[in-house]
Amino acid sequence: MADKAKGRWLVLAIPYLWLFALFLVPFLIVFKISLSQDAIAQPPYVPTFDLAAGWEAFKENFAELSFENYGYVLSWDNDFIEAYGSSLWIAGVSTVLLLMVGYPIAYAMARAPKSIRPTLLMLVILPFWTSFLIRVYAWIGILSPEGLLNQFLFGLGVIDQPLQILATDTAVYIGIVYSYLPFMILPLYSALEKMDETLLEAAADLGCPPFAAFWKITWPLSLPGVFAGCLLCFIPAVGEFVIPDLLGGSDTLMIGKVLWTEFAVNRSWTVSSAVAVLLLMVLVIPIVFYQNVQAREMEKR
Amino acid sequence: MSTGVADKTQKTIGGIRRKFAPWTDPQATPLIRYQNVTKRFGEFVAIDNLSLDIYEREFFALLGPSGCGKTTLMRMLAGFEEPTSGQITLAGQDLVGTPPYKRQTNMMFQSYALFPHMSVWDNIAFGLRQDRMDKDAVANRVEEMLKLVKLSQFAKRKPHQLSGGQRQRVALARSLAKRPKVLLLDEPLGALDKKLREETQFELMDIQMELGMTFLIVTHDQEEAMTVADRIAVMNHGKLVQVSPPAVIYEQPASRYVAEFVGDVNILDAVIEAKVPGLVTLRAEAAPGMSFRVAQDCETQVGDTVALAFRPEKLRVELDPPADPTVNCLTGTIWDIGYLGDLSIYHVELANGQRIKAAKPNLTRMVERPITWEDKVYVSFAPDAGVVLKS
Numbered sequence: 305m306a307d308k309a310k311g312r313w314l315v316l317a318i319p320y321l322w323l324f325a326l327f328l329v330p331f332l333i334v335f336k337i338s339l340s341q342d343a344i345a346q347p348p349y350v351p352t353f354d355l356a357a358g359w360e361a362f363k364e365n366f367a368e369l370s371f372e373n374y375g376y377v378l379s380w381d382n383d384f385i386e387a388y389g390s391s392l393w394i395a396g397v398s399t400v401l402l403l404m405v406g407y408p409i410a411y412a413m414a415r416a417p418k419s420i421r422p423t424l425l426m427l428v429i430l431p432f433w434t435s436f437l438i439r440v441y442a443w444i445g446i447l448s449p450e451g452l453l454n455q456f457l458f459g460l461g462v463i464d465q466p467l468q469i470l471a472t473d474t475a476v477y478i479g480i481v482y483s484y485l486p487f488m489i490l491p492l493y494s495a496l497e498k499m500d501e502t503l504l505e506a507a508a509d510l511g512c513p514p515f516a517a518f519w520k521i522t523w524p525l526s527l528p529g530v531f532a533g534c535l536l537c538f539i540p541a542v543g544e545f546v547i548p549d550l551l552g553g554s555d556t557l558m559i560g561k562v563l564w565t566e567f568a569v570n571r572s573w574t575v576s577s578a579v580a581v582l583l584l585m586v587l588v589i590p591i592v593f594y595q596n597v598q599a600r601e602m603e604k605r
Numbered sequence: 606m607s608t609g610v611a612d613k614t615q616k617t618i619g620g621i622r623r624k625f626a627p628w629t630d631p632q633a634t635p636l637i638r639y640q641n642v643t644k645r646f647g648e649f650v651a652i653d654n655l656s657l658d659i660y661e662r663e664f665f666a667l668l669g670p671s672g673c674g675k676t677t678l679m680r681m682l683a684g685f686e687e688p689t690s691g692q693i694t695l696a697g698q699d700l701v702g703t704p705p706y707k708r709q710t711n712m713m714f715q716s717y718a719l720f721p722h723m724s725v726w727d728n729i730a731f732g733l734r735q736d737r738m739d740k741d742a743v744a745n746r747v748e749e750m751l752k753l754v755k756l757s758q759f760a761k762r763k764p765h766q767l768s769g770g771q772r773q774r775v776a777l778a779r780s781l782a783k784r785p786k787v788l789l790l791d792e793p794l795g796a797l798d799k800k801l802r803e804e805t806q807f808e809l810m811d812i813q814m815e816l817g818m819t820f821l822i823v824t825h826d827q828e829e830a831m832t833v834a835d836r837i838a839v840m841n842h843g844k845l846v847q848v849s850p851p852a853v854i855y856e857q858p859a860s861r862y863v864a865e866f867v868g869d870v871n872i873l874d875a876v877i878e879a880k881v882p883g884l885v886t887l888r889a890e891a892a893p894g895m896s897f898r899v900a901q902d903c904e905t906q907v908g909d910t911v912a913l914a915f916r917p918e919k920l921r922v923e924l925d926p927p928a929d930p931t932v933n934c935l936t937g938t939i940w941d942i943g944y945l946g947d948l949s950i951y952h953v954e955l956a957n958g959q960r961i962k963a964a965k966p967n968l969t970r971m972v973e974r975p976i977t978w979e980d981k982v983y984v985s986f987a988p989d990a991g992v993v994l995k996s
Contacts, residue, residue: 505685506718508705510732510783520731524722 331584338577339369349574373578384562384579388586391559394473394548395541398480402537403530405481406488410529411522413489414496425493428486440479440550447475447551471553479547484540488533495529496522528601535594539587559583621814625835626850627660634697636661636819637682637787642691644677644843651677652688653843659787664813664820666830669840670866675823678840679789682821683712696786706735711785715792717776719764725751725775726760732783750778753812770801777809781816788813790822794829806832827867831855839863855916861994864914871920871961873897875913877905877993885993887913891957892935899991912994919990920963922951922976927985934985935961939978951976953984 340349351365377384413424431439446452449466457463469475499522507517545560552558559579567576627633635658644652651674659665667675680686681693684705693700700708711732719728729750733743751757754774764772773793780788793809794802810833813820824830830837831851838848839862847859858864861872875887878896880903887897897913905911921927927934935953940960943950951963963984965976976982 500716500718502714502716502718503720505705506712506714506720507731508685509683509710509712510779511706511735512731513704513706516735521720 334577335581336369337573338373338581339371340574341368341370341372342572342574347573348571373574374582376575377578377582383557384559387557387559387562388582390557391542391544392586394476394480394558395538395544398477398484398541399534399538401477401481402484402488403534406485406492406533407530409485410489410492410496413493414499421497425490428489428493431486436483437546440483440546443475443479443482443551444470447478470551471556473552473556475551476548476556476558479551480541480544483547484537487536487540491532491536492526492529495526495532499525528597531594531597535591539591542587543583625662627663628658628836633660635659636663636696637821638692638694639678640692640694642678642681642688642693644674644681644686645689650843652681654691655843655845657838657845657848659819659821661819662817664810664833664835665822666834666837667821667823667840668827668830668837668867669825671825673840674843675825675840676791679712679791679821679823682787683710683789684708709786710789711780711783711787712789712791713776713780713793715795717764717772717796719772719775719779721764724761724763725756725767728764728775729779729782732779736783746782750782753781754778769796770805773797773805777812781812781818784816785818787819787821790820792824793822794824795826802829803832809833831867839866841866857992858914858994861912861914864912864992864994869917869962869964870914871917872994873913873959873961875911875993877903877907877909877911880907884988887911887993889913891955891959893956895931895934897933897991898988899993900988901991901993903993905993905995909995913991914994915986915991917950917962917964918948919986920961921983921985922953922963922965923983923985924976924980926983930983930985933988933991934983936981936983937961939976939980939982942976942978951982953982 337349340351342348343350351368353362353365355362376382409428413421413428416424444451447470448454449468449470451470453469454463454466457467469478503521503525504514504517507521508514512520543560544558545564548556548558548561549564552561563576563579563583566572566579637657637659639655639657642652642655643650653674655674655678657678667678669675677686681688682695682700684700684703684707688701695709720731723731726747729747730743733746738746747760748757751760754777756771756774756778759767759771764775767775773796777793790809794805797805806829809820820833822830822833831854834851836848836850837854839846839854841862847854847863849857849859854863854867858867864870864872873889873891875889875897877885878888879886883900883902885899885901885903887899889895889897899913903911930936935955937953937955939951940954941952943952946967948964948966951965952960953963954960961984
């Protein structure tokens with residue numbers, strides 16, 4: 305019996321140890337850096353804690369920590385707040401676009417003959433076999449002024465001036481929608497596939513035409529999938545760095561890009577850490593919200 | 606929930622039931638007409654050139670094994686399937702090409718198909734709201750329906766908070782709420798346990814009478830069909846085999862298939878020896894030296910091979926020979942006994958090895974000389990108990 309109980313504790317402890325070592329500890333390190341000051345040193349901030357120096361030195365160092373960097377990031381004089389806002393906006397618009405593109409695809413997949421559904425699922429997942437970075441680079445080739453898209457439109461005679469898509473927000477939207485589409489489709493598909501088709505027959509039987517039946521039956525029953533898909537896309541899109549960096553213009557303001565600039569160009573580990581901690585908080589709120597939605601869903605069952 | 610309303614109206618209901626037989630009246634116009642309807646799914650013929658008339662206020666059952674086309678026949682009336690050829694009319698109007706949401710039929714689904722995100726109240730109101738009925742009228746009708754199925758106190762519940770029997774009643778209320786010209790019931794009681802199913806069958810009959818509606822039920826359960834229906838259509842391979850009231854289906858089956866599908870039956874291969882109007886005399890190989898008399902008019906000729914069918918409950922099993930043991934009498938040994946409490950089923954092995962079943966009610970508690978295994982018995986029946994079947 306005692307062995308059994310021990311075994312159970314061990315199994316339970318593994319994920320917690322994992323989270324502790326790979327999530328909580330790094331977070332605390334970043335949080336500590338965000339409370340430090342920049343310095344020309346190795347590493348480039350002070351204070352650094354040296355456990356060998358004793359308790360007094362620790363207390364002294366601890367007193368040097370401050371929230372100064374947060375004040376800097378949150379001050380209106382700097383562009384950070386604007387960057388957060390613009391990130392949330394771009395992520396929000398992208399999520400709406402993703403839903404508009406992903407819903408019909410997921411719907412068609414869920415209504416496809418059972419025999420071809422696994423193939424369709426496979427096709428949705430297939431792009432993951434190529435590196436994300438390479439796929440985003442490929443879009444440069446498509447969207448650039450001499451790129452495939454412009455050549456194609458020239459060929460058709462639709463345009464006489466090359467379209468300037470690359471290095472605009474439009475390119476960022478295209479990149480995000482393209483990259484995140486599977487994360488939208490999969491939860492929507494799983495919600496729609498579970499739905500009993502006789503419900504739509506019942507609605508029709510009771511006098512409800514197909515379009516109205518969609519809004520009264522299919523849409524409300526797919527809402528858990530809609531929530532899951534939107535949060536799965538929105539949360540990483542807010543912190544997205546690669547797509548705005550490669551496809552966006554210099555005026556595309558996204559917090560991931562700002563964070564990277566702070567870290568790599570300005571070499572301010574402390575400010576970029578503060579930006580990262582604040583970004584995490586911006587994202588934790590929707591996650592908590594999502595968990596609430598899920599908990600309510602579970603209760604219903 | 607068997608039903609105060611029905612008790613009050615029982616007298617009138619009985620009166621109507623007694624006289625109700627519009628199919629015998631050549632003047633009556635049918636409410637539903639299937640005319641030469643064929644339905645193919647690819648190569649498979651689900652419905653084969655079928656014609657059928659169903660009358661107003663009738664409780665009509667489609668009975669058959671799975672895959673016989675009964676559900677397809679019903680779904681064509683609801684509009685979920687279109688016939689490949691032929692015509693379906695409801696109250697004189699051609700239905701072919703009309704989408705389901707424009708038809709005046711409502712269906713109670715086998716799976717109930719209740720909307721899981723809506724309360725009982727909203728489920729029942731769904732169809733009424735589609736008709737843009739005004740709010741008070743909707744509320745009144747929903748309350749009325751809830752009362753009819755005795756679910757008033759569950760109006761706010763969601764379907765998953767109800768028992769199977771309650772869900773079944775919500776589905777019934779929802780399909781009745783719009784007062785359809787025809788209510789279609791697709792195996793409506795399949796998911797209920799036996800006791801509840803039997804109760805609900807009588808409730809369905811009472812509700813049908815009370816609302817004066819036409820019900821069309823699809824079932825594979827012959828007892829259910831016999832209990833509820835005014836007429837039963839027995840189907841096989843997309844065709845109607847027999848369309849008759851339950852008693853006719855049971856007592857005068859049109860074919861060997863119907864006799865075997867509905868209830869228990871014993872069948873002997875027999876040859877017609879003589880016939881006069883109202884009486885057929887036969888000989889059976891299974892019982893050499895015996896002659897069988899059946900009170901029936903018969904189209905078949907003397908010398909033809911036919912099937913002689915008789916139901917187990919119409920047989921007498923005795924240890925002593927009857928008055929004339931050469932007519933309508935078989936001898937054999939008891940092979941097995943099934944004791945059901947109210948009845949005992951005796952399996953009797955005849956001289957040629959064929960086994961027949963005879964049911965005997967257990968009228969007294971103790972019998973002095975009970976029939977038991979390996980007893981020699983005489984199995985006899987009256988001339989009006991047997992039926993001669995051509996095919």
